[in-house]
Amino acid sequence: MVAASRELGNSLRALIALSILIAVLYPIIGWLRPGFEVILTYGVILAIAALGFNLLFGYTGLLSFGHAAFFGVGAYTIGLTLKYLNLRALEAQIFIAVVAALLFSALTGFIVVRYRGIFFAILILVIAQTLWGFYVKFYHITGGTDGIRILRPVILGFYDTRGLGYDDFNMIYHYYALAWFILMAYLMWRIINSPFGYTLKMIRDAEDRAQTLGIDTFKFKLAAFIISALYVAVSGALYAPLNRIVTPDLAYWTVSGKMVFMSILGGFTYYMGPIVGALIYVYFETVAQAITVHWFLIMGVLIIATMVLTPTGLMGLVDRPSFKKTLSLLKLPI
Amino acid sequence: MLGKILQVSGLRKYFGGVKAVDGVSFTMDEGERLFIVGPNGAGKTTLVNLISGYIMPDSGTIMFDGRDVTRLSLASRVGVGIARSFQLVNVFWGLTVLENLSIAVASRLKVNTNMFKSLESYKAVLEEALELAELSGLTEVLDKRPSEISQGDRKLLDIAITLALKPKLVMLDEPTSGVSTREKFEVMDRVLKTLHRFGASSIIVEHDMEVVKKYSNRVLVMHEGKIIGDGAPSDILSKEDVRRILLGEAYA
Ligand SMILES: Nc1ncnc2c1ncn2[C@@H]1O[C@H](COP(=O)(O)OP(=O)(O)O)[C@@H](O)[C@H]1O
Numbered sequence A: 001m002v003a004a005s006r007e008l009g010n011s012l013r014a015l016i017a018l019s020i021l022i023a024v025l026y027p028i029i030g031w032l033r034p035g036f037e038v039i040l041t042y043g044v045i046l047a048i049a050a051l052g053f054n055l056l057f058g059y060t061g062l063l064s065f066g067h068a069a070f071f072g073v074g075a076y077t078i079g080l081t082l083k084y085l086n087l088r089a090l091e092a093q094i095f096i097a098v099v100a101a102l103l104f105s106a107l108t109g110f111i112v113v114r115y116r117g118i119f120f121a122i123l124i125l126v127i128a129q130t131l132w133g134f135y136v137k138f139y140h141i142t143g144g145t146d147g148i149r150i151l152r153p154v155i156l157g158f159y160d161t162r163g164l165g166y167d168d169f170n171m172i173y174h175y176y177a178l179a180w181f182i183l184m185a186y187l188m189w190r191i192i193n194s195p196f197g198y199t200l201k202m203i204r205d206a207e208d209r210a211q212t213l214g215i216d217t218f219k220f221k222l223a224a225f226i227i228s229a230l231y232v233a234v235s236g237a238l239y240a241p242l243n244r245i246v247t248p249d250l251a252y253w254t255v256s257g258k259m260v261f262m263s264i265l266g267g268f269t270y271y272m273g274p275i276v277g278a279l280i281y282v283y284f285e286t287v288a289q290a291i292t293v294h295w296f297l298i299m300g301v302l303i304i305a306t307m308v309l310t311p312t313g314l315m316g317l318v319d320r321p322s323f324k325k326t327l328s329l330l331k332l333p334i
Numbered sequence B: 001m002l003g004k005i006l007q008v009s010g011l012r013k014y015f016g017g018v019k020a021v022d023g024v025s026f027t028m029d030e031g032e033r034l035f036i037v038g039p040n041g042a043g044k045t046t047l048v049n050l051i052s053g054y055i056m057p058d059s060g061t062i063m064f065d066g067r068d069v070t071r072l073s074l075a076s077r078v079g080v081g082i083a084r085s086f087q088l089v090n091v092f093w094g095l096t097v098l099e100n101l102s103i104a105v106a107s108r109l110k111v112n113t114n115m116f117k118s119l120e121s122y123k124a125v126l127e128e129a130l131e132l133a134e135l136s137g138l139t140e141v142l143d144k145r146p147s148e149i150s151q152g153d154r155k156l157l158d159i160a161i162t163l164a165l166k167p168k169l170v171m172l173d174e175p176t177s178g179v180s181t182r183e184k185f186e187v188m189d190r191v192l193k194t195l196h197r198f199g200a201s202s203i204i205v206e207h208d209m210e211v212v213k214k215y216s217n218r219v220l221v222m223h224e225g226k227i228i229g230d231g232a233p234s235d236i237l238s239k240e241d242v243r244r245i246l247l248g249e250a251y252a
C-alpha cells in the first residue's frame, strides 16, 4: 500500500494543497484578469464529474462514453424541480438529482455492466444519446433546445442568492462549489483506499483472477457504475445555476468525451489525475475557444500530445523522481 | 483417519471434437499432494478448470469434502475451500506485492464491501499478508509492482494470493513454468513449505520431470484426456508407454 499512497498524485495532502490554492487563486485571478476567475469554479465543478467518471475508468477499467447522461440528469433535475415544483433550495434539488441518478444508473448499469470494452462503451453511449434525444424532442417538458432558465438558488437552506450582484454571486458560488468539491473528493479518497476500492482495482487488473478469489465482480462493477453516476449528477446539478440555463447539450456525448479527456490529461491512474485534468481542461478550452472557432482541433492535438508524451498524464510527470527531487530542494511541503 | 477430500468420477469435457477430458476418475486423501503430468494438450489445465468451477463438465461428478460440488459456481467453490492459480502468472499488475496479498486476504474475510475504512487499517489483514509474504520470501519486494520483480517471485506471489484464501484444496497449474532453472527448486521449496504450513491438500500440474521426481510421492499421468497412470513416481515414470508419451513431448 504504502508506496502507492505516498505518491504525490495519490496523496490527501495534494488535495488539501490544491484546495487551498483554488481558494486563494480566485480573488487573485479576478483582480488580474476580471471574468477569468469563473473558469476556476467551472473547473472545480467538473472535477467532481471527472472524479466519478474515473472511478469507473481508472479504477475499474470500464471506459464509458455515456456519462453525459448522468450530467444531464443532474442539470435537468435542477431545471425541472425549479420549473414544476418551484424548488430553489439547492441542497434539496441536489438530493433529488442524486436519487434520480441512483435509479437511472442502477437500471442502465444492470444492463451495460455485463459488457466490457467497446460493447460497454457503445451501449452506454446509445442510452445517453437516447436521453439527449428526449431532452430535445419533448419540448413541452424540457423546453427543447431552448432549455430551462435557472433562477438563482437558495443555498444552505437559508441564504437566498437572488439579490446578489453578478460578481458577488459568482464568488459565493465559487466557495460553495469548492466546499462540495472537497467533500466529494475526500469521500472518493476514502473509497479508493478502502477494501471496496481495492476490489475495483482487482477487477480492472484481472477480473477472472478476482473471481477466483470469490468476488462477485458484477455486483462490484454495478456499484462502481452507480457511484460514478452519482458524482457526475452532483456535478451536473452544481453546474446548472452557474450556467444559468440547462440545455440538451449538457447531456450530449461530447460532455462524456470531456470526462475522458480530463482523466487522460491529468492521469487516470492517479487519484489527483482527473481533478488536475478538469481544472486545466476548462482553462485550455476557454483559451482555445477565444482564439479560434476550430478550438476542438487544438484540444485534439493536446490530447494526442498528452497520450504520446506522457501516457500517465500530468500527474505522471509530477511523480517522476526528478520532479520530486526539485520539490524537496525547494522544501515544498507536498 | 483422514477422509477423502476429493472424489472425481467419470469427468468429461469435450470442446467440439476435442476430447479435452475424457472420463477421468480418481480420489485424493486429505492432506495428500498429487502431481499431474502429461504432454501439452493432454487436458491437465481443463481438469483443473473443471474442479475449480471455471468451466462446467459435460458429465461426471466432483465430490469435495463430502459434498457434491459438480454444479457449484466458481465463487461458491472458493467458499467451500477450493482455490487455484493459473498456468500464466495472473496477479494484479497495478497493485504492489503487499496490496496484492492484502486484498486477497481481505477477500477471504469478506470485507470487500467496506467503502470508507482504509485497507491498510485492517490490522488482521496486514498481519496475515505480511506472514504470507514472509513464507513466500517476498518480504524484500513488498512495495514493488509485479512487473518489477523476478518471474520466480511473480509465481510465488500468484500462489500466495491463492493461499490467502486458506483453501482446503489448492490447485497449481505449472508453478515452475517460465521460471529459470536456477529459480525453480527455490520456488518449489517455498511453495511446498507454505502448503505444508497451511495444511492444504494440493494438486500440482507440472511439466518438469526433475521437479516431479524430487517432490512427488504420487503422480497422475494424463494423455489425450485420459488418466493412463497413477501411482508412485518411481513406478509410473519408468513404465515404457508413459516414458514414450512424456519423452515424445520433450523431443517433439
Ligand atoms: N476453451 C477451449 N476451447 C476449445 N478447446 C480447448 C479449450 N481449452 C482447451 N482446449 C483443448 O483441449 C485440449 C486440452 O487442453 P489443456 O487442458 O489446456 O491441456 P494441457 O493443460 O494438458 O496442456 C487441447 O487440445 C486444447 O486445445
Ligand SMILES: [Mg+2]
Residues within 6 Å of the ligand: B044, B045, B046, B087, B173
Ligand atoms: Mg495447461
